[in-house]
Amino acid sequence: MYLVDERGQLYTLEGICAAILVLFSAYVVLQGGIVPASGSPSGTAEMQLHQIAGDALLMLDTPGSADEESLLSSFVCEKNSTGFVTSYDALLEKRTGATPPGSGLQFEAEIWYRDSSECLSIPFGKSGGVFSGNPAVRVSRFVFIPEHAGMLWGERSQAVLLEVLVWRG
Secondary structure, eight states: OOOOSHHHHHHHHHHHHHHHHHHHHHHHHHHHTOOOOOSSHHHHHHHHHHHHHHHHHHHHTSOSSTTSOOHHHHHHHTTOHHHHHHHHHHHHHOOOSSSOTTOOEEEEEEEEEEETTEEEEEEEEEOSOOOOSSOEEEEEEEEEEOTTOOSTTOSSOEEEEEEEEEEEO
């Protein structure tokens, strides 16, 4: 004897939900099993280089206390490229033991600023090495320049972009 009532509809709905759940589970399992590879070992080296270069720039841009100016900001405001090159190079050469000594990280820095209606750039120092075509990374940081800093970017306050190209020499 067949009954046509709510129980039959619930069994049908339960079957449809179970089928959807099984299909979704199979999709998740199949997608989880496919792990994309980075492609080349140099991809990992470039990520590591980007992390090291970015951390060194961040350390220069961190003030010692709340009422103090960061080293990076003072270097840029005073256009002290020699101080920047010395300090940044020293931070790049700090080791944790993971990177062998003498890995030869080289860099070249440039400042981008806005002058009335156009964007201009000036070189801001280099480590002495010549770019050899090795994979390089670019890290950047905005630096606030207060009003009347007396630099190339005029007498108004603005943010300038410091870009550093880093490569293994």
